[in-house]
Amino acid sequence: MQHIEIDRVSLVYDTPAGQVAGVQEASFGMAESEFLCIVGPSGCGKSTLLNIIAGFLAPTSGEIRIGGRAVTGHGLDRGIVFQDFAQLFPWRTALENVAFGLEMKGVPKAEREEIALHQLRLVKLEKFARSYPHHLSGGMQQRTAIARALAYNPAVLLMDEPFAALDAMTRDEMQRLLADVWRETRKTVIYVTHNVAEAVYLADRVVVMTPHPGSVKTVLPIPLSRPRDPLSVEFLEHQKQLMRELADQAVKA
Amino acid sequence: MNDDVPHAASLGRVSAHRPRALWDGARWRAAARTAFPFLVVGGIWETLAHMAIFPRRLFPPLEEVASSLASLTAAGIMPHHAVETVARLLAGFVLAAVLGVVIGIAMGRSRRAEDIFLPLVSIGAPIPGLAYAPLFLLWFGLGDVSAVLLVAFVSAFPIIVNSWTGVKAVKDIWIRSAQAMGADERRLFRLVILPGALPYVLTGLRLGLAQAWRILVAVEMLAAVPWGLGWLIFGAREFMNTDVMLAGIAVIGGVGLILENLVFKRIEEYTVVRWGMMTS
């Protein structure tokens, strides 16, 4: 039994044109501390699937199990980082934002501030703990969001294209930072992206999804050792392989 | 890391933190620029008044207005009227604020509440508040009760509408993030919805206060109450005391400015401006 199991999850929408499957019979498993990327073109249902795992959407059929237990609805066992950096609460400082989940858990103030500060140190933002989000750049806000999702120690971290709205250079730095944070914390991560190079850089395995209807086509392992060199031959080989899998769909669809 | 540079927008606010000399050259210039238009208008007024084109009673020179203001204040009359007016204003406004925010938020959170209240609000709002005045006077008689109730009724509308809009404007992504971190309904409301809706609620309160002010002065003029700034101005008509009128108007303007700057600006600066949710 794997740590996380996505078992034939489907979501069917009612539209005026009839029933449309947003996600159809998606199945895969994950081991603990694994970094999994979900990659696919628009409309393949990857964000929908992530939202189902997070508990914001209920699947029409199928089940999601974490540690053997089925999960429904949202909960503290799953941390989530969205793409929009407006996800931070503007009325709380960075520290207070990061401490939010701990506050919900009932952790006393002094302790949760200490934990929150530690998390901010992990993402190299401890100097801005008392700043409000609107004083931080986009990249800094996303780092804070990551710290916030990690602070209360969820079983799995879900990330929905968190760096897509950042410029290329910031994105590269954020990917390096995320890789470092993951190495230190050994969190289980499910990361949705449409950026192939990003997936090859970060993931242990990559789930390739196809649209119409959204389903899992295949799961590719990326057995490269870390830290990874995006310019190395092996890296580019994997990137090519992944792109071939994706291009295959474009023609069929 | 190169994105350690804080957001450009915050750099513009650096001046707020830079220590200033109490009155340096820049502040003198700014004060002079602000005073200039008043000097021009005041000069024109004085010239016209002294040229005696209009009867002196009707168009008093500024020094007469100032001396009226001074003597009324010294005699305690002006302060008495001002205090009465402000007291009614606060009573009515606080009532409207409490009811308005509660109803507005209920409308934003519950579809049912919205369905019930929205038609009532949409119909009541476009009717000018003062139109209800004779009705209220008839039902509740002359006096403070009528005035306060009318003020509360009329100023509640913008507060309700803005609070309602504010709750609906709370970003979905904040709610989802908070829920993902385990917030229950109650804590979601207190820690996310209320602060998230605050910019709108404050705007609503501000509009409500302006409405309250307008209606109160008018009601006082309808001779519904024995003391008050509106009553003072209206009464001065009998003896053509334009200087008293203008003095009264000046006090009204002054109180309005104080409320705006001392109360609202402060609240805004401390909350929504500090959080970057509204520019100052």
Added chain:
Amino acid sequence: MNASAGRSRSWRRAALTLLVAGALYEALARSGYFAAALLPTVTAVGQTLWAMLIDGTMLRHAAYTLYRVMFGLGLAIAVGLPLGILMGRVPAAEQFFMPLVSVLMPIPSLAWVPVFILWFGIGNVTTILIVFYAATFPMLLNAWSGVRSVNPLWMRAAGAMGANGRSLFWKVIIPGASPFIVTGFRQAFLRSWIAVVGAEMIAASAWGLGWVIFDAKEFLNTDIMLASLAVIGCIGFAFERIVFGSLERATVLRWGMVRAAKG
């Protein structure tokens, strides 16, 4: 539940609320706890309204009020719109007028009624001037904000395509500021409407919706009061939806610019 089902449910709920409110009022009116003069039944109000419409008095009152509103509003737009635009374009103008505006704006327009009565007497002139005072500020401020909000990108693009001062003004700045300008019209109208009723109560001589409400108080004619209130509400509502709604639809909505203007 899809959108249209939700909407029709809202309509039904709205109708239900109004019916319930009306029924409650009717029950109170008929209960005999209050004198019929203070709380007339809905039918009594309806009859009065009908009578006043038939014999033309209500229409005449409404006409007087509308005349004063239009005149005052027209003046406010004629003064506020150009002045606001000027303030937005010329920093010296902004520096001169802004302090004056900030000081005058918080003073309720009705505070000036007694002064105006002394200067211009009771009647149309005073009423129209009060409306003018009330409506100018929202018009001016919105025009000013609108001009300042014109995206510099549009100005640069137009300049690069050879637009000179005049065409830049009429073809870029004015359309660019239009969401705010339309909001300005709307708010100016609302303020005029509010001001005219108040001014008529205090300063009108014989006709007008505000005057008739005030006058009715003397004779405890609550039915006339409520009938007039209903008329005021309807006209205000109709103007809001029809006049300003279509203005919005023809311009800013069609161009997808509404987001900029928050009425």
